Amino acid sequence: MPQFEQIDTFVSQIFWLIVTFGALYFLMAKLALPRLTSILEERENRVSGDLEKAERLKQEAEEVLSDYQKAIADARASALAALKESADEIAAIGAKRQAEFDAQLADKTQIAEDKINAARSEAMEHIKDVAVEVAAAATGKLLGSDVTESKVSKAVDDALGGKG
Template identity: 30%
Template sequence: MAGNAEHTNTGFEIPADELGGAFPPFDHTTYPSQILWLVITFALFYWIMKNVAVPRIAGILEDRKDRIAGDISEANRLKQETDEAIAAYEQALAEARAKAHGLVEDTRDKLKAEQEARRERAETDLSAKLAEAEAQIEKVKTGALTQVSAIASETTSTLVEALIGKAPADKDLTDAVKSVMN
């Protein structure tokens, strides 16, 4: 452990003649070999990047771009189909509403016409029954009036006979009853 020895952190001594001097990357005598290996390594990495990595990345980016464009076009197609379906639905709904409104109007008109026909039939039936009843009443009234005059004549004849003891003449009796009834 004398003289020209260096101690390392590991505790081993390295003789001074093995140390060599400067740090190798900073040693100007090794620059040409370092530059050669730098150029070789750079060229190798450049070739790998140019022929392997960049085409793969470009292919992946192109695939993603194509997939995104396809997805966007599919979304636009689906949106257009949805819009067309919504428009068709709204048109069908409007047609159904119009048809339902027309059916309601037709049904209302039909029911109104049927009701009007029933009312007219009922009025006609009632008018016929009323005319028939009036005719029957007139017949009964005429029959009753003829009977009234006969009854009045008979009653008057009986009263006059009871009062005077003699029955009046039929012509006198008929004239007297007619004059009272009018």
């Protein structure tokens, strides 16, 4: 085996080792490593570009989100304002209707009180006439003689005036 024969082939093995190492070094330095370097640089550029793009997109998404949230808040505020305005209008209409109803009720109550007072006055007039007739009849039966209507009327007036 030539590996074990050190004296005869040692110099030629060293020579071919140096030639092979030099050729491999040259091939690696001129062909393989520049390709690997360019591939790594390209990947690094692509990754950094993607990271920058992702950061930009993230900022845009945050801006869109804040705009959306502001639009939602504005819509809620305007909806609440519209709701309050509607509630105020409804309350005003209700108050107006209540006032109209109160006025109508007061009118009807006044009319009813007037009718009641008129009926009371009419009844009082009839009561006086009835009282005079009853008193005259009762006095006539008790005394056994007819009493004049003017005397009975005066007595009833006195009695009603004294109580009233």
